[in-house]
Amino acid sequence: MNDIGESGQPPSLWAATATPAPPTGPLDGAADADVVVVGAGLTGCSTALHLAERGTSVILLEAHEIGSGASGRNMGLVNPHFRVLPTQVSALLGEELGGRMNAVFAAGGDTVFGLIKRHEISCDAVRTGNIEASFTKRGLAELRATHDERLSLGAPFQWLERNTLAEMTGCERYAGGYIDRGAGGIQPLSYVRGLARAALGKGARIHTRSAVNTIAKLGDLWRVTTDRGQATARHVVVAADAYTEGVMPEIRAAMVPMWTHIGASEPLSPNLRRTIMPGGQSLGDNATVPRYYRIDRDGRLVVVTLGRAARSVLSPLSDWDRKAMSWAFPHTGAPKIVYRWQGVLGISPNHLPFVHEPEPSFHVPLGYSGRGITSATVMGKILADRILGQPSGECPVPLFPLAPAPYRLLHGLYFRAALYAGRLVSMVR
Ligand SMILES: Cc1cc2nc3c(=O)[nH]c(=O)nc-3n(C[C@H](O)[C@H](O)[C@H](O)COP(=O)(O)OP(=O)(O)OC[C@H]3O[C@@H](n4cnc5c(N)ncnc54)[C@H](O)[C@@H]3O)c2cc1C
Structure with missing residues (x-):
């Protein structure tokens, strides 16, 4: 899974065009805080920001660089709503919890664009639907x-x-x-770096290149150890989701891993650009193997679909991104693909996020199921509320124990088969 180079980011369109990361370095020696957060993706950075804004001391530890997991390499679609409908959420979780969850997450678009505005995060944000x-x-x-x-x-x-x-x-x-006119798009790596910068501005301490090796309880405190240091705190948040490495293997086992890959073309000519999603919206579909298209700030066509990028030109999956572009927009010809990268996202058994709390001071948020930009950002605020004393009965997210995702292997095989079938069918269509 580790495709991260020296820079701490996988090569991608976003890595090439993002605003610079705020300066950070490894944890060296001993430090303490009220809360230690593991993982500087959207969940970790949003949690650190919401805690620091309320005067809580936070240390955020990241194995690589800010946003090097899913948060800095995703498609950048800010979709405020789960795939699961509100009536289904209430049926699954009950009226009370379901109602709270629906209300808080439905405002996720406002939360994301509100943070961007409040903290002046420069991330090519558009909210055109x-x-x-x-x-x-x-x-x-x-x-x-x-x-x-x-x-x-x-x-x-x-x-x-x-x-x-x-x-x-x-x-x-x-x-x-x-x-959905409440939805939009962002440059995802710039967004997560912006959240990190805002958290640093409010006093959070962020240490990159600081992979956590152990998390141990010492009396009322947690001790979190890296190769070069250790941080002690009353609360721990493990915000590593599908990119969890080195600690708690049960986190990844609790989700179905879904590989996705993205291709980005060279900038389209102004004439072509005027014909493809000129209003700034993205376009996607709800096929078993869906694809989503958007145009970035420089006029590149970007497409995401399921599966890993093909490793050989002989694979039926080879050049899929370019084919998907000419399938949807034949008048582009087959634009040259300049960037191609991939990542994995975690699907929870009911496609909804949840928090695992083996102890009241240990929090493991996960399972955004492909809607992480809004959900992970919102989750940061939920965790801050929880750590600052919100009772379980008021929490707007289910508190579930971690259990191996049922049919994990079968899910994986099903999507793999659907992927190949979808691609073969679309070749002849
Ligand atoms: C290709 C792709 C496209 C996507 N497109 C979209 C989209 O368009 N819209 C949308 O809403 N969602 C999308 N998603 C999902 C979204 O990106 C994720 O749900 C979200 O980024 C998860 O954020 P996170 O902070 O929880 O996890 P991550 O961003 O994965 O962050 C986890 C961090 O933890 C760190 N870490 C792991 N182990 C340790 C350790 N032991 N010590 C220290 N640090 C550690 C990792 O290095 C990583 O930086 C996409 C995902 C992928 C992969």
């Missing part, structure tokens, strides 16, 4: 149900018929869909 579409009858019916329920709850959703969708996106493949 994201489009979800389908080319099948069944897919359309699912989107319609999502649209109707979200709209009835006041979310800024709008249904798009085939022609309107084609006019807005320049893609004629889809039969219809909706736009």
Whole structure:
């Protein structure tokens, strides 16, 4: 899983165009704080920021560099809503917890864009809405149900018929869909670095290149050890999600790992640019193997889909990103792919995030299931509330024990088979 080079980041479009990381270095020697957070992705940085803003002392320890896990390499789509509908969330968790969870996470778009504004985070943020579409009858019916329920709850959703969708996106493949006008896009590495900078500004201490090897209880305190130092605190947050390494292997076992890869083209000509998602929205679909497209600030077409990037030109998966671009936007020709990278995200058994708390002072948030930009950012605030004394009965996220994800292997095989099938079918379509 480790594709991180000397720079501490995997090579990607985002690594090449991000705002610089704030200066940080390894933990050397002993230090103490109220809270130690392990992992400087969105969850860790948001937790550190929300705690530091409220005067709590925090040490954030990162094995590599800020954002080197999923947070700095994702697609950058700020989608405020889970894939699971509010009625399903309430059915799964009960009216009370489900209602709290729906309310807090539905405001996730405002939380993300609010933090960007408040802390003046320069991350190419746009909030022009994201489009979800389908080319099948069944897919359309699912989107319609999502649209109707979200709209009835006041979310800024709008249904798009085939022609309107084609006019807005320049893609004629889809039969219809909706736009969520509360959604948007960011440069993900710049965003997570911006959160880290804001946390540092509020007094948090961030140590990079500080992989945590052990976490041990000493009386009422936790001692967290790295190769060169140790940090002691009353609370520990392990915010390492699908990128957990060196500690707590049960975290990764609790999720189905979903590989995804992204390709980014060279900048499109201004003429082409005017024909593809000119309103700044992204376009995605709800196929078993979905794909999402967006344009970055320099006019590159970026596409994400499931699976790992092909390692050989002979693989049926080879050049998938370029093929997916010409499938949706044939008039681009097949644009040259300049950046290609991949990452893994953690899917929880019910596709909802949760927190594992083996002890009241030990917190393990995880399971964002592909919607981590909003969910992980929101989770940081939830954890800060929790650490500062919010009772379990008011927590807006389920507190579940960690258990191996059921059918983990089968899930993996199912998606792998669907991936190959989807790609073979789309080759002939
Ligand atoms: C390719 C891809 C595309 C995605 N696209 C989107 C999208 O468009 N929209 C969206 O909402 N979500 C998307 N996601 C999901 C989203 O990126 C994640 O849910 C989110 O970033 C998780 O954040 P995190 O902070 O919990 O974990 P991470 O960002 O993975 O951070 C965990 C950190 O912990 C560190 N760590 C691990 N072990 C240790 C240790 N022992 N000691 C110290 N540090 C440690 C890691 O190095 C890492 O930096 C995507 C994910 C991927 C992989």
